[in-house]
Amino acid sequence: MILDGKCPSGPLSEKWDKRCRELKLVSPANKRRYRIIVVGTGLAGASAAATLGELGYNVEAFCFQDSPRRGHSIAAQGGINAAKNYPNDGDSIFRLFHDTIKGGDFRSREANVYRLAMLSNNIIDQCVAQGVPFARDYAGYLDNRSFGGAQVSRTFYARGQTGQQLLLGAYGALSRQIKAGTVKLHPRTEMLDLVLINGEAKGITVRDLVSGRIESHSADAVCLCTGGYANVYYLSTNAMGSNVTATYRADKKGAFCANPCFTQIHPTCIPVSGDYQSKLTLMSESLRNDGRVWVPKMKGDKRSAHEIPAEERDYFLERKYPAYGDLAPRDIASRAAKEICDEGFGTGNSGRGVYLDFADTLKHPGEVKIRERYGNLFEMYEKITGEDAYKQPMRIYPAPHYTMGGLWVDYNLQSNIPGLFVLGEANFSDHGANRLGASALMQGLADGYFIVPYTIADYLARTMPGKAGTDGPEFKKSREDAETFTKKLLSIKGRKTVNEFHRELGRIMWDHVGMTRSEDGLKRALELLPELRAEFHENVNIPGSGGELNQELEKAGRVADFLEFAELMARDALLRNESCGGHFRTEYQMPDGEAKRDDENFCYVAAWEFRGVDNGPELHKEPLKFENVELATRSYK
């Protein structure tokens, strides 16, 4: 099937206005007759639930955390982009649009990205009005800083906690609606299934994580704002609870999953220190402005860093990419670090790490400047590693960080299932094959504050409100399926823990579907994954019962979904015989090692339809047309 993104016709800059004029409305008196479910309360979910509540809809908001203030958007450090052009440095909506399309290696939809750039300015206005304490200059005006992939300063920030401050703004707006009674909150509740009636999304089945009860909730439309799936790699910068369950179970009910192989590996994270490790911590990319990356020239060199003289060090980024040096783009820096460690030059006990050395900058301009620029990062590094990076180089290694792929949505953010809307990182729409820094926050809030509140009305206006109760056969079956699945998991009583399986899954994914992929490796993954999945369903050990708070059971459900979803990622990566953005196939590279895109054959969105776990999915394509930017090789030389 050829998919249609249903973008409005006409000039790029008028598309969104045109669509807004075309969209049907729901009258104020009728809004309260509609019920909308919002799953997830990160930036996308909290902003959507709050705004829909303000408009007068009945909203039911769900999150698995104990409070809606804890979605993983909270951990975003750097900032949020907007085309305000406050510094007068030549920024514009078109430039932000162009940078984002190019950063995504020309694998995203022009119309969506342009709309995102347009709305970026409204987001900043909104957040300031909410009391987000953005950084300011001494005159009281908002301050900006620069970020990767752009030649202008357009990033707004609140110290190193921009995500936290934006989320607290949205959480405040959401809290206000909870108080007003338009939003009903369901914390510590996890979505297990999407319920369709006559092919339309009309509710969800959830597990109350405290009582263990499995219940259904009906609605007139469902919004999934459940984030990304980087935890498929086991170790990532995501929170422990971040998972693919909500989106994957929607996929199993017929929602197409688009470009699942597009994942972002961030180059500067604190390396793994042992098998027990549970997660990875990001160190801001800005550190590469002042740090130099190197490894010893001798394999397995056990001397400490300062004992190795300059001529015995390999500054491999500067050697391989003399034009960009230590500031090579994310994907290239990540790959180079992994390759050099794979060859045996890595540092530390595990051999999985490279030095990020500030010695030169500490000499000049000196420690005071470094403290001013990165003091909090050095502190965080010391807390985790026990090492003082003022005295010895940091050790860093790439880590899975963000997933550009997700459920397929049209321009209205509606999936191929009518009534199912997907927002934020959970959808695939705006970042193509690689996301630029400070763009994730922008997308989550654009979707939640300014897009879905408009587009969902168009769907609702075409439906009669409140038809579905939770007693119908579809809901009953959904609850029974969830109960059966839970009982089945609990009855296995095998010998391996959920974590052991998750770690093995992570190893397969990292080795074969990670930063570099090859046909052989992907085929190997497609052999290993079904074996591991089969073993999981015979040999996993989940203690306790389903009728109580049971964290192992929660994890088991999520890992069971990751085990199936992983295969979809590998299939998608195998199909895409090109390299673009975060998807790097070793067979497809330029002589200098850059990604080699194939616009003739792969300038499309790959959207996969679920056809049963053992049958393999069916591919649908949405061709990508570029009318306003030139398809060019993404050069950073």
Add this chain to the structure above:
Amino acid sequence: MNLTLFVWRQKGPDDKGRLEQLNAKDISLEMSFLEMLDTVNEGLIKDGKEPIAFDHDCREGICGMCSQVINGVPHGPQEKTTVCQLHMRNFKDGGSIYIEPWRARAFPVIKDLIVDRSALDRIIQAGGYISVHTGGVPEANAVLVPKEDADTAMDASECIGCGACVAACPNGSAMLFTAAKVSHLAMLPQGRTEAARRVCVMTEAMMQQGFGNCSNHYECQAACPKGIRVQFIAKLNREFIKAQFKGACRKSP
């Protein structure tokens, strides 16, 4: 290293609960505290026992989910550090560690080390926000904010809502938590309009939710992983008195 743990085990809100002695063997110095508990839990599962239930999520000190009293101190011995960022090199080989949940009347235990902190959400719901609708707001630079005020607002707004301040307070008071939000918004011109009403409804909600009064012990500041200062409590008190002169508190619903 090897450690003896005394961990609070409680099946549910109605169970009495008790400290259970457990051994943590072959613990690496590089492990985080929660990774040490992961390891203990893996062992318990292998032995056919129930693992220790504890809240955690981001494991980088920002989500505010983790909540354990370690050797009598909320978030443990390291200053300005959440449990998830605490590492085992802060403990001695062969030592004992007592691990308990947040203890406060407003935080009932759900299971083991997990407590119900929704009372904090209800304080925010009462009025811990600026009542602005989405859309129709002024251009971001239309209202200037002095840098010092923006910085102070940010100092207060760094609160992660973990509840360590409540757990540390002998009165189980949520004063520091409430004060941080009241101060953050009262510092900004956008938040001034509702400042009087906000301080009234938030303090009222705080009392209704079962939190105690503040008697200036300052344990909250010592326990706060984000270094929120008690000066904000003074700010709350000033805002409260100002609101009373205006009669704002009597009018609150």
